[in-house]
Amino acid sequence: MPPLRKTRKPDIKMVILGDMNVGKTSLLHRYTERGFKDTLSTVGGAFFLKQWGPYNISIWDTAGREQFHGLGSMYCRGAAAIILTYDVTSWQSLMQLEERFLTLTDSANSDCVFAVVGNKADLTDPCAQVITTEDTPAGLTPPHTPTVYKQVAQEDAVALYNRIIHYKALDSHTLPPPEDMCFETSAKTGYNVDAVFETLFELLLPSFIKNQALTQTESPTVCLEDCQEEEKKKSECCV
Numbered sequence: 001m002p003p004l005r006k007t008r009k010p011d012i013k014m015v016i017l018g019d020m021n022v023g024k025t026s027l028l029h030r031y032t033e034r035g036f037k038d039t040l041s042t043v044g045g046a047f048f049l050k051q052w053g054p055y056n057i058s059i060w061d062t063a064g065r066e067q068f069h070g071l072g073s074m075y076c077r078g079a080a081a082i083i084l085t086y087d088v089t090s091w092q093s094l095m096q097l098e099e100r101f102l103t104l105t106d107s108a109n110s111d112c113v114f115a116v117v118g119n120k121a122d123l124t125d126p127c128a129q130v131i132t133t134e135d136t137p138a139g140l141t142p143p144h145t146p147t148v149y150k151q152v153a154q155e156d157a158v159a160l161y162n163r164i165i166h167y168k169a170l171d172s173h174t175l176p177p178p179e180d181m182c183f184e185t186s187a188k189t190g191y192n193v194d195a196v197f198e199t200l201f202e203l204l205l206p207s208f209i210k211n212q213a214l215t216q217t218e219s220p221t222v223c224l225e226d227c228q229e230e231e232k233k234k235s236e237c238c239v
């Protein structure tokens, strides 16, 4: 039998949820790979590892149909942060967050923090069309006047965020102002994408360090390859 490759357990788990096609995989791809591809498929769920200083952060991508298969709550188990993603050109995609995805977060940590992210802002907002310099020249498109109607205003996202805080019975006094946790992004141009992840990391770190100091136990090890293989088998029914 080949030797198992052991990797330190991720310190912090984050999950990205939202309807199909809102751009979850593209956001993760933009953040971790610094680029944009028009076609990215999500087979079941996958996770990405991000090194943030000395910390390992796992960010779990989901296919968007988890609620039909009972997998969504499994992905959220132990999550310290959840990114609820919608498409700014689709009111329906915002509504879905509340109707289909919020209950899946019941298995997350009780002090889990939330960000509400409206993606595809490049379609509606000229300032989101400024392309990040990391992109390959072939991927560049000149800015143009947005023609797609913006169906979701920032205030609608903030109102949803406030309902989430209420539903989760979180203490709003210990959290940043709701406006700071609602983002409009473009995975296509890179607009505001780093801000989402980095705001969450910075928010999570103090409580992680505090918990770590309290337990003072050595991090157990898990084999991430095995774990990923197992998740893949479980989620093959989604495709």
Ligand SMILES: Nc1nc2c(ncn2[C@@H]2O[C@H](COP(=O)(O)OP(=O)(O)O)[C@@H](O)[C@H]2O)c(=O)[nH]1
Pocket: 018, 019, 020, 021, 022, 023, 024, 025, 026, 027, 037, 038, 039, 040, 041, 042, 063, 064, 119, 120, 121, 122, 123, 185, 186, 187, 188, 189
């Ligand atoms: N214009 C634009 N299209 C995007 C953006 N993000 C994703 N897309 C496109 O939306 C579609 C769905 O993206 P994907 O990341 O697969 O969505 P997912 O199903 O939520 O993971 C793809 O055709 C992407 O190219 C964005 O920020 N702007």
Ligand SMILES: [Mg+2]
Pocket: 024, 025, 026, 040, 041, 042, 061, 062, 063
């Ligand atoms: Mg996807």
